[in-house]
Amino acid sequence: MPRDSISTVRANPTVPLATGCAALAFLAITAGLFAHDPTMLDEPMTTSSWLLTAATLLLQAGALAGRDRWPFRSMLIVSALPLALAALAPNSAFTVTIIPVTASVFLAGLHFTLTRTIRWSIAVVTCVALGQLINRLGLGDDEVLQTVVTALAQALVVVIGPLLPACVLSSHRAATSAQREMLNALAREREAQISEAIAHERSTMARELHDIAAHHLSGISLMAASIARQCESHPEAAKDGALEIRQQSRAVLHDLRQLVGLLREDDDQQIKTLASIERLVDTANRNGRRVDLTVLPDGERDPGRLLSPLAQLAGYRMVQESLTNVGRHAPGADSTVIVDAGDSDALHLTVRNTSPTQRHDSGAGGSGLGILGMSERAALVGGSLDFGPTDDNGWVTHMRIPFDPDRGNR
Numbered sequence: 001m002p003r004d005s006i007s008t009v010r011a012n013p014t015v016p017l018a019t020g021c022a023a024l025a026f027l028a029i030t031a032g033l034f035a036h037d038p039t040m041l042d043e044p045m046t047t048s049s050w051l052l053t054a055a056t057l058l059l060q061a062g063a064l065a066g067r068d069r070w071p072f073r074s075m076l077i078v079s080a081l082p083l084a085l086a087a088l089a090p091n092s093a094f095t096v097t098i099i100p101v102t103a104s105v106f107l108a109g110l111h112f113t114l115t116r117t118i119r120w121s122i123a124v125v126t127c128v129a130l131g132q133l134i135n136r137l138g139l140g141d142d143e144v145l146q147t148v149v150t151a152l153a154q155a156l157v158v159v160i161g162p163l164l165p166a167c168v169l170s171s172h173r174a175a176t177s178a179q180r181e182m183l184n185a186l187a188r189e190r191e192a193q194i195s196e197a198i199a200h201e202r203s204t205m206a207r208e209l210h211d212i213a214a215h216h217l218s219g220i221s222l223m224a225a226s227i228a229r230q231c232e233s234h235p236e237a238a239k240d241g242a243l244e245i246r247q248q249s250r251a252v253l254h255d256l257r258q259l260v261g262l263l264r265e266d267d268d269q270q271i272k273t274l275a276s277i278e279r280l281v282d283t284a285n286r287n288g289r290r291v292d293l294t295v296l297p298d299g300e301r302d303p304g305r306l307l308s309p310l311a312q313l314a315g316y317r318m319v320q321e322s323l324t325n326v327g328r329h330a331p332g333a334d335s336t337v338i339v340d341a342g343d344s345d346a347l348h349l350t351v352r353n354t355s356p357t358q359r360h361d362s363g364a365g366g367s368g369l370g371i372l373g374m375s376e377r378a379a380l381v382g383g384s385l386d387f388g389p390t391d392d393n394g395w396v397t398h399m400r401i402p403f404d405p406d407r408g409n410r
Contacts, residue, residue, distance in 0.1 A: 349398070
């Protein structure tokens with residue numbers, strides 16, 4: 001039973017009302033049967049006995065209403081009230097008073113620890129057994145020992161019967177709550193990892209942008225110095241140089257706007273372009289991997305010439321991360337890197353690997369943070385990233401990067 005449902009059972013004011021009504025209904029049915037056939041009774045019952053029994057049931061239902069504020073006291077009162085009935089008016093319908101007792105034991109076992117419930121249940125067993133014993137002796141039973149044993153057995157059944165399922169439900173509730181807390185903790189940990197990965201990826205891109213911006217600004221500075229010397233002697237060349245400065249300035253401002261606000265750390269790492277992918281593949285092959293590189297269309301020497309440096313860097317990082325994932329999750333697999341610049345409006349990068357040929361830890365699944373970083377880079381340059389398993393139990397990652405219209409058309 002879910003925790004919310006159990007709490008509803010505990011707080012619902014209809015529980016004592018329903019218990020009292022059920023007990024009274026049972027009493028009324030019993031009275032009707034006995035009135036129809038008085039021989040069913042061990043001893044005849046007077047009207048006062050019926051009324052006292054009904055009053056006891058009502059008082060027990062009232063005591064159940066206080067179970068939220070005084071749970072164990074309520075249970076003890078419910079089980080002790082029949083003692084007064086047994087002493088004042090022992091009767092053959094006395095057993096009906098165990099219905100509220102059963103309900104109180106079940107509710108106590110449902111909401112409290114087993115040790116605490118058992119300690120109070122001993123008192124309940126004592127009250128129920130004494131009530132049954134006093135009632136039977138009051139009806140004239142002569143076999144005292146047999147009556148004691150019977151009363152004790154009835155008391156144990158009354159308490160243990162509802163206590164066992166209540167403890168099972170309570171244990172299930174505790175296990176469900178613990179599992180929910182564990183899942184929440186895992187979700188929080190996952191969110192923290194993703195946030196950390198995004199922050200790290202953005203910081204890395206900011207460092208790389210520093211180098212890209214430095215490259216652009218160095219060129220702008222050189223061209224500005226050249227224009228200063230050409231203004232009078234070669235005005236046309238100076239005009240062309242000014243246009244080039246304008247184009248370079250627009251490119252660097254575009255890259256800066258994409259990553260504005262990101263922090264960086266000093267790093268002398270060389271700027272990576274699509275031309276660096278060939279060295280990346282060569283390094284993988286020297287390390288014992290089998291990686292093929294295909295550049296399309298055939299004869300294309302500079303597939304990244306229509307991409308900004310930031311876009312080329314995003315493509316390079318995608319290939320680098322994909323090859324790293326192949327080595328980590330698919331040892332022994334063959335890999336293929338395809339750089340396709342044949343499209344009219346975008347460059348397509350594809351890294352595909354076959355199924356692994358060496359044993360690896362299938363339970364050590366990736367965190368997905370590498371894919372997250374690649375997606376972040378693709379979105380940064382206006383591209384898209386697709387990935388997923390292949391029919392031969394391999395994996396494919398594809399990035400589409402749109403060409404920069406300021407750099408011409410194919």
